[in-house]
Amino acid sequence: MDEAGVHAKRNLKIVTPDVPIIGICEACNAQFQSFDVNEGKRVVKAQFDSHECKPLAASQTADGNFQSAY
Numbered sequence: 860m861d862e863a864g865v866h867a868k869r870n871l872k873i874v875t876p877d878v879p880i881i882g883i884c885e886a887c888n889a890q891f892q893s894f895d896v897n898e899g900k901r902v903v904k905a906q907f908d909s910h911e912c913k914p915l916a917a918s919q920t921a922d923g924n925f926q927s928a929y
């Protein structure tokens with residue numbers, strides 16, 4: 860249902876099935892968690908949906924260029 864694909868492609872990975880529910884953004888490794896047993900996944904998903912991806916590789920790009928966006 861979330862395949863609009865309008866924004867940058869990113870995936871939420873739920874790494875713990877029990878509380879605390881922990882989800883990780885596969886695009887930027889941001890972590891989200893909730894201790895809510897019933898709404899945990901929904902809360903984590905909401906956090907995920909509203910976070911801003913920060914590209915990890917900005918300072919260590921493959922082409923070895925350090926002076927990108929300062």
Ligand SMILES: [Zn+2]
Nearest residue numbers: 884886887912
């Ligand atoms: Zn992200």
